[in-house]
Amino acid sequence: MKQAAIIIGASSGLGRALAEAIARTGTDVIMSARAEQELQILATHLRIRYQIQAEVIPLDLATLTTATAKNYVDQCFEKMPHCSQVYITAGIIDELDKGTEAVDYLPKLMQVNCMGISYVMNACCQWLQNRSANITLISSIAAIRPRGSNIAYSASKIALEYMALGLRHHFAQSPLRIQVYRAGYMETALSTGKKLLFPVAKPERVARVLIKNRHKDTGLIYVPVFWLPLSWVLQYLPWFIFKKLKF
Amino acid sequence: MPYLIQSFDKTTTTIGSLVEPERYRDLWNLPLHKPIIARGAGLSYCAASAGNQCVSVDMRNFNRILSFDEINGIITVEAGIPAGELNNFLIGKNWVLPVLPGYPAITIGGCIGFNVHGKSQYKVGTFINWVKSITLFHPDTGLQTCTPDTELFQLTVGGMGLTGIIISATIALKKIDGNLMSIQAMKVPEIQTAVEVMATKAEEYDYIYAWNNFNLRGKHFGKGIVYLENHLPDRKELNPKPYINKLNRFKKIPVLYNGLTVKTMNRVYELMDALQPRQRVIDLVQASFPIYNKELYYYFFGKKGFREYQVIFDLDKWQAAVAEIQKIIAQMNMPIALGSLKIFKGEPHNISFSGSGLCVTIDVPNNKKSISFFEALDKITLKYGGIINLSKDSRADANLVKHCFPHYEQFKQGIHRHDPNQYFGSEIRTRLDL
Secondary structure (H helix, E strand, O other): EEEEEEEEEOHHHHHHHHHHHHOOOEEEEEOOOOOOOHHHHHHHHHHHOOOEEEEOOOOOOHHHOOOHHHHHHHHHHHHHHEEEEEEEEEOOOOOOOOOOOOOOOHHHHHHHHHHHHHHHHHHHHHOOOOOOEEEEEEEEHHHOOOOOHHHHHHHHHHHHHHHHHHHHHHHHOOOEEEEEEEEOOOOOOOOOOOOOOOOOHHHHHHEEEEHHHHHOOEEEEOOOHHHHHHHHHHHHHHHHHOOOOOO | EEEEEEEEOOOEEEEEEEEEOOOHHOOOOOOOOOOOOOOOOOOOOOOOOOOOEEEEEEOOOOOOEEEEOOOOOEEEEEEOEEEEHHHHHHOOOOEEEOOOOOEEEEEEEHHHOOOOOOOOOHHOOOOHEEEEEEEEEEOOOOEEEEEEOHHHHHHHOOOOOOOOOEEEEEEEEEEEOOEEEEEEEEEEEOOOHHHHHHHHHOOOOEEEEEEEEEEOOHHHOEEEEEEEEEEEOOOOOOOOOOOOOOOOOOOOOOOOOHHHHHHHHHHHHHHHHHHHOOOOEEEEHHHHHOOOOOOOOHHOOOOOOEEEEEEEEEOOHHHHHHHHHHHHHHHHHOOEEEHHHHEEOOOOOOOOOOOEEEEEEEEEEEOOHHHHHHHHHHHHHOOOOOEEEEHHHHOOOOOHHHHHHOHHHHHHHHHHHHOOOOOEOOOOHOOOOO
């Protein structure tokens, strides 16, 4: 049976790699992000390359409310009622998010990274709760332990993770699977030309892992997997050492 | 942050920076306080997509198919799409890129930037013959599309990225009936026979090229194999796997090529080929890029790298030129890792590698001797009016290029007309005084 997936944040990085990897499996896609022109170009490419149905529904998480989120999700499922996969990779960071006095960025960052995504996730659950489906949320290794930079970003991600994992528990008896991935450094525009402490993963490789695992009832997973032992170290590092780390 | 980029032949290292636009809007935010230059797979043998104090703009996110006219064989793609990936898609639709570069990871932007040739040069020419239009980004003019009747187009193809960033291109394709190729591997006792076979059979075959052993002395110089390949109408089920760029791995392998090992390697290649049937059929995916899966050849040059010399001599001058090359190789006792020949047909174009005649390729390990050897080859090139391939050459200077290419000044002036503020710059631009 023909399958379909919704990808939120499909205009760049992991989201775009996911769209390509999912389309390669013959699955139809609905792609959402703010950058409509980019998505239209990608949709054309996927239609030509993989002979699938590729649709674009623009979405701005910064202005989303419960009502507009519901409308958006309804629109997606009306376009592709056979949809059974949802991938949410969207998120923003802010350069000022390192303990500076001005925190004007805070409402937007929280809205996009936590509130907006939560609205969408909730609305998707209502459509998918009786289907063998997956909602896959991409979080970040920034959520491992709070630190002195990307402070609000980490907070938004941990709040989002709790939301997703709470929903997972709520829908534990349903065939719906809600998965959370803590993604490590990835080879994207943000990491290009920078020297990072740990290896960067190719978005295409991470996308393949996500697709492969979509049938599994997993909770919180690290990708690439070497971040799991690293997370233990970071988590349990005594404060007197951790406070000296600059990263 | 300073970013080190090495030319593919490993002889040039530049310190610049790297940015990777993901969206069209990112193009308008490129840093312009330093010269910028587009970068694809980074497989030019010279540092064409990098330079000291330059910003390399990695365009590989611009890798989508924008339109495809399956009936007339016209495709529009973004410049960062790898030629191998695009070709595999097209094979499934009974079309191919008429001109394919040497390695699948090379991007379409790279193919245009150096007006590349393939194994089919005699029949289909160079990349410029198949490009219908190009969309370029320039900070002054934004996105603009140019067609072959414009100066901008003519300067951009083979223009090494100095007219702007190639964003997308419309390319005419070649129709195929099947996805298999017949290969006839014909042994030749020396170079004269190789060239005669190639010259007489060039019209009959789609791809024609030769591997030659330039380490042999005397009458056996250039003994080797001429490959004669034709598309077949037959089909078989193909499920091509995505190509993986294996060319930048194992950077720390020590140099394994020297006078002895190079001779042995050439002999081993000859013996391995002898084990295969003279006439064989292989699928088009495999036939498109003979070097794919044979990347060890490059690793064995070690971290010092290698140098390649590629030159076209007129068919009425090649014998005298090659005789002098043979003499120099013997005099200097130069180990030649690879010798290869192709037959070219076409018109010279700006400072790109095109024209008519015999194309001779020579690879040597990079060391002090190789520099003197190449200087000797330069003299032969100038004496016989040869044209060198700038994409393969990390050391050719402005003086040599001025003498090699009659259109050098015209090309330089054109580049300056279209980029008066010189937003675009690279190691090759500086070295060639463009």
